[in-house]
Amino acid sequence: MRIALFVTCLADTLYPEAAKATVRLLERLGHEVDFPADQTCCGQMHVNTGYPDDALRLVRRHVRVFAPYDVVVAPSGSCVGSVRHQHAMGARRAGDERLASRAEEVGRRTYELSELLVDVLGVTDVGAYYPHRVTYHPTCHSLRMLRVGDRPLRLLRAVRGLDLVELPQAEQCCGFGGTFAVKNADTSTAMLADKLRHVLDTRADVCTAGDASCLMHIGGGLSRLRAGVRTVHLAEILASTETIAARG
């Protein structure tokens, strides 16, 4: 299958390992990955911070760039949520019905990584090997906007060598929320403190998730505390094999 990678601006700029892992994983499973170079950002930060007019040009770009593809994948539940739920809404708000229906079409063909693997490609055992103790944080937008459910957990359970430990109060937000983490830094930090406590309680070596943004937040807190626990994107774990092991 030919799959377009919607890398997301955050993974492109700060977490390229998650995006490279997505490419390696899909190619290992026998698929062709294309990276349309004109893509930049889905505009979620603008929409969620109150700048829908600025976001509109990014929605137009995103729709134009990805319209030619039958299947699009992103290593981010949040950015897929934005494409699927906010793009058409923003277009309608601006009175552009044509853009709205094209955005809906692109949204229907855009998948978060675990959705693509389980629902479209029909695999839960991707042949990965990752010999570490891991806990999984089900990011809010994957959980409540996309309803990915236990797909990531099914993928993780099939990884050889991986010791999966349940995260207490997993469904509580880590406190990132985009610009919320800056505008309400104190409240965000209080939420993060509880998330970190739960992560540390699991005694896991690695905290994983399907969103680089939440991992940046949790990882930023763990790093500041010198907690000795790493954050690793789900794609990196799934791309890891006996021959090409990801960092642990």
Added chain:
Amino acid sequence: MRTFLGMPATAPPGVGHLRGEEPFPAAARRALGDAQLRRNLRHATTTIRTKSGAVIGEVPDWQQLRAAGRAIKADAMARLPELLEQLEAAVAAAGGTVHWAADAAEANRIVTELVRATGADRVMKVKSMATQEIGLNEALEAAGIEPVETDLAELIVQLGHDRPSHILVPAIHRNRAEIREIFLREMPGVDPDLTDDPPALAAAARRHLRQTFLSTRVAVSGANFAIAETGTLAVVESEGNGRMCLTLPDTLITVMGIEKVIPTWDDLGVFLQLLPRASTGERMNPYTSMWTGVTPGDGPQQVHLVLLDNGRSAVLADQVGRQALHCIRCSACLNVCPVYERTGGHAYGSVYPGPIGAVLSPQLTGVADNASLPYASSLCGACYDACPVMINIPELLVHLRAQAPHPKSEAAAMAAAAYTMDHPALYAAAQRAAKLSKLSGPRGRGLPPPLSGWAASRDLPEPPSQTFRQWWAER
């Protein structure tokens, strides 16, 4: 500015409790430092959440019930003027009197005059958000009338010269030791050996309130629902103190937001199934009082209904925003909100705290007067899942953020970012420049405000040696 119905566009400033004295982040910062408050909130919200989740799990058609609740409210909002006139006619036909209040000041004036006309200098109150919203207690006190709150938690708040911090559990920020201290200090005739044992505290409140119930001739209530076809008003409560107020006095004055009207008696059945499970985690509401005008020789013989607008017509005029008027004040969104759980209700400044408050208060006052509230959320979506009438609170928050006044520097940065991201070559250059820049300092500790908020508690990742698109191009 006036709305299409001729009502004032927003709730007026200077009266009532819809506006805070400081922006949310500053008020939240102080609340976050109160370890006792944090502990109380964590315990209370976790308890209610667990209880509510369990009883909702028992209902196989919960999602259909939610959809029915939403549909009834959407229909009622779509023909609100017609339903309100139908309600007015039905209440009048049953012997009640209906008053229309454009805003908080007019509602306070109407209630004060009605109480004065009875000659009473004291009123007893059923727990009510609408009267908290308009600051009725202060207005009555200014007119020399003593309001006595009879809901246990509202009584604790009133005696403590405090403000409610939760829609349903107004004293959620207090624990029993604090309540004992308040009672010992403020309650007339209280036993000086009072302990902080909950039954002892409840018994003290009961002795105090019994005297009030038997000697007060005027009561003021809110209403959870008003049925247009019959003119019936309904109050749901857990203690029975509300029912005392609704049945014992000669005069009953009800202040109700105009959005509380529902079309038919049958519609009430849907909400009486949704409300208790979503709010207190009970299968059935303990005390449901309903009255239709005056029943000769039984209960209050003077029955008044004050219909309150106070910004609601303006909310109704916003096709997206009007969902906030569907709220049945169950507080489920507060109890699941990770922000509310940590800051408590006072940080929101308004009597309507939590996620629903963050979308309702700014709409009632105009967004400029509560500009920080739509940002008081990480958009985690737990509120939308919990809402028994499916109000899409995250959508509303984002909708209101677009209307909020923005800092000039932020607006310029956002416009520049959008322009850059709409030009891939420029974007790629910016990515490389950001990596080389020493501006952010080690792990982000040199970031300038407002970005320094990030670095106060979190490191930035080490920038990678190449971006993904560089790697792809070289592949």
